[in-house]
Amino acid sequence: MGKDRSVLITGCGIVCAIGLDKVQVLDSLLSGRSGIGPVRYLKTGHTEFPVGEVSMSDADMESALGIASGTVTTRTSLMGMMAVREALSQARLSREDLNGAAFVDGTTVGGMDKSEQYYLDFSAGNSRDAYIKAHDCGSCSEMIADRFGRFKYITSISTACSSAANAMQLAADMIRLGEADIVVAGGSECLTKFHLNGFNSLMILDRNQCRPFDAGRAGLNLGEGAAFLVLESRESAARRGVKPVALLSGYGNACDAFHQTASSPDGEGAYLAMTKALADAGLQPSDIDYINAHGTGTPNNDVSESHAMMRLFKESLPPVSSTKSLTGHTTSASGSIEAVICILALQNGFTPINYAFENPMEDGIVPNMKLRPDRPLRHVLCNAFGFGGNDSSMVLSYAGED
Numbered sequence: 024m025g026k027d028r029s030v031l032i033t034g035c036g037i038v039c040a041i042g043l044d045k046v047q048v049l050d051s052l053l054s055g056r057s058g059i060g061p062v063r064y065l066k067t068g069h070t071e072f073p074v075g076e077v078s079m080s081d082a083d084m085e086s087a088l089g090i091a092s093g094t095v096t097t098r099t100s101l102m103g104m105m106a107v108r109e110a111l112s113q114a115r116l117s118r119e120d121l122n123g124a125a126f127v128d129g130t131t132v133g134g135m136d137k138s139e140q141y142y143l144d145f146s147a148g149n150s151r152d153a154y155i156k157a158h159d160c161g162s163c164s165e166m167i168a169d170r171f172g173r174f175k176y177i178t179s180i181s182t183a184c185s186s187a188a189n190a191m192q193l194a195a196d197m198i199r200l201g202e203a204d205i206v207v208a209g210g211s212e213c214l215t216k217f218h219l220n221g222f223n224s225l226m227i228l229d230r231n232q233c234r235p236f237d238a239g240r241a242g243l244n245l246g247e248g249a250a251f252l253v254l255e256s257r258e259s260a261a262r263r264g265v266k267p268v269a270l271l272s273g274y275g276n277a278c279d280a281f282h283q284t285a286s287s288p289d290g291e292g293a294y295l296a297m298t299k300a301l302a303d304a305g306l307q308p309s310d311i312d313y314i315n316a317h318g319t320g321t322p323n324n325d326v327s328e329s330h331a332m333m334r335l336f337k338e339s340l341p342p343v344s345s346t347k348s349l350t351g352h353t354t355s356a357s358g359s360i361e362a363v364i365c366i367l368a369l370q371n372g373f374t375p376i377n378y379a380f381e382n383p384m385e386d387g388i389v390p391n392m393k394l395r396p397d398r399p400l401r402h403v404l405c406n407a408f409g410f411g412g413n414d415s416s417m418v419l420s421y422a423g424e425d
Contacts, residue, residue, distance in 0.1 A: 028303065029420065030195040031267040033255045034116070036109025037363040038102050039248030039350045040075030044109055049367050052375050053394070057349045059232055059244050065214045066140070072228050074214060075246030075351020077102055088170075095153045097134035100166035102249035103211035107167055110207065114253035115265055121172035125203045127194045128164035128179050129186030129210030131355040133157075136215045167211070176203065181355070183409035184317075185276070186210050187250070188358025188417060192274045194254045204259035209251030209359035218354070219245060233320035233352075235345035236329070236390040238382040243319045246351020250359035266422070269366040272402065273306065273418040275299020290331030292414040293317075297335050297404060300416040306402060309339040311418070313374050313396065313403040315361045318345020319352050328406065329387030342391035344377040358407030362419060365403045369421045372400060 035045070040058025042048035051058070058075045065076065084101040085092065088108070116124075137154040156162065160179045168177050180190045187210025194208035222228050222245060229242035260267060277299060279292030301308065317328055332340060346364050347353075353360050368375060377390030401421050408414040 028199060029270040029272045030198050031255045031257055031260050032252050032269045032271055032366065033260055033265050033267050034110040034112070034114025034253035035250065035268060035363045035366060036106040036113070037248070037250040037360060038077055038105045039353060039360050040077060040246050041349050043079065043105070045363065045367065048364070049371065051349065052364065052367065053373065055376055055378055057232065057378055059348070059351055065216070065219065067216050067219055069219055069223060071230055072219065072223070073232065073244050075244060075353070076214065077247055095157055096166065097157055097163055098136045098213035099130055099133060099211045100163045102213060102247065103128065103163065103167040103251065104170050106209065106211065106249040106251045107171060107207060110251045110253050111171060113268070115263070116205070116253065118172040120205070121174055124174055124205040124207060125176040125194065125197060126164065126168040126174040127190040127206060127208040128167060129190035129355050129358065130160045130163055130179060130212055131181050131183055131186055132212055132215050132218055133160040133163045135217055136213050139216050163211070182413045184354050184357055185407045185409035185413050185415040186355035186358065188407035188415040189276060191252065191254065191271065191359060191362065191417065192276060192415060195271050195274060198254055198256050204256045206254045207251055208254055209249065210356040211249030212247055212354050212356040214245060214247045227321045229320060232379050233348050234379045234381065235318035235320040235348055235377060236325050236384060236387055237380050238384050240320045240322060240325060242321055243347065244351045246353040248350065248353045248356050248360050250356060250363045252359060252362065269369055269422050270420040271417060272420040273300045273304025274416065275303055276415045278413050288327060290327040290334070293328050293331035293406065293408060294334055296414040296416040297331065297406070300404065300418050304418040306418060308336045310402050311341050311404050312398060312400045313341055313368060314343040315365050315375070315403065315405045316343050316345045317406040317408045318347055320347060324408070325384065326387055329384065332388060340388065342374045342393065342396060343388050344375050344391040346375050348378040358405070358415065361407065362405050362417060365405045365419045369400050369403060369419065372396070
């Protein structure tokens with residue numbers, strides 16, 4: 024390996040269908056417990072589709088965060104606040120520490136949940152205007168950031184399902200270039216009717232438990248959640264006396280622009296993103312000990328991603344799994360949620376299983392169903408691929424003993 028360009032990760036927080044924090048998520052991963060189930064909180068007539076919802080109402084989250092009833096919030100921002108709070112606590116960052124820090128948030132639906140609820144009120148000149156004004160992605164990012172301090176820089180990334188991964192990559196670029204010492208980055212995304220109806224119109228939702236990389240896969244289960252990570256320069260971490268929980272060793276982004284919603288059959292964008300991530304980290308394919316695949320459970324994605332992984336890794340293909348059969352596809356937040364899952368795997372020495380897998384595909388990989396790996400995890404690859412072929416990959420590495 025050449026010059027170490029790793030960016031330190033000094034804290035992370037997560038909320039999703041399998042847990043409201045890292046402890047709960049780890050327990051679910053080790054137990055193989057899925058969070059996919061019937062719709063509980065989303066007000067939709069399409070109850071035939073199972074989803075991965077966070078097991079709290081908006082009111083529950085407001086109460087847990089100490090937010091007064093009646094305050095203008097969105098579900099996306101509330102989940103983000105919960106994840107950021109956990110990340111900042113682990114990184115031992117105070118409000119004052121954030122004055123010179125940056126905040127990069129990945130989301131696509133933003134405050135659409137409240138826009139759907141109150142649009143008719145808005146069009147009739149009702150007093151719900153404040154919720155409509157919170158519709159855009161930037162408003163949700165500002166809500167989350169303002170909860171914790173006065174960041175010197177705030178921005179939003181919206182590249183569909185690679186949003187949170189790209190937020191982390193922008194954060195790492197800022198640190199490498201000396202533009203910031205500390206960046207809080209990740210993503211948050213709630214379920215909405217537009218969300219659910221849109222994927223239904225594409226005919227890629229499974230009416231049963233999704234089965235990534237399975238011969239009988241029939242589509243994805245949508246999920247929701249948030250995860251944020253504190254990315255930090257080595258100098259800043261040393262100055263503050265904090266140790267990293269993991270390293271962001273390398274990353275890559277590519278766009279094959281094959282189709283508005285479909286992945287290219289040969290997985291060219293995925294191949295390029297993974298290749299760039301390995302090169303950026305100074306690693307060979309044989310150095311990767313586990314891959315957290317994008318693995319949506321759709322016929323198109325799983326073949327395309329399989330071809331890309333087999334092309335790149337050949338005989339060195341490590342254990343591969345998709346955790347979306349546990350969490351649901353959390354769309355814009357998936358990159359950071361799965362990055363935290365990868366960090367938990369690195370810290371605790373396990374490889375997440377590909378829940379619900381039964382029958383191998385004819386033209387794809389056979390996913391991991393073994394919780395304990397054959398060799399220690401040192402470097403893992405995390406994939407997040409978005410509509411339009413906007414594909415991102417990250418190498419996350421073990422940071423050593425505390």
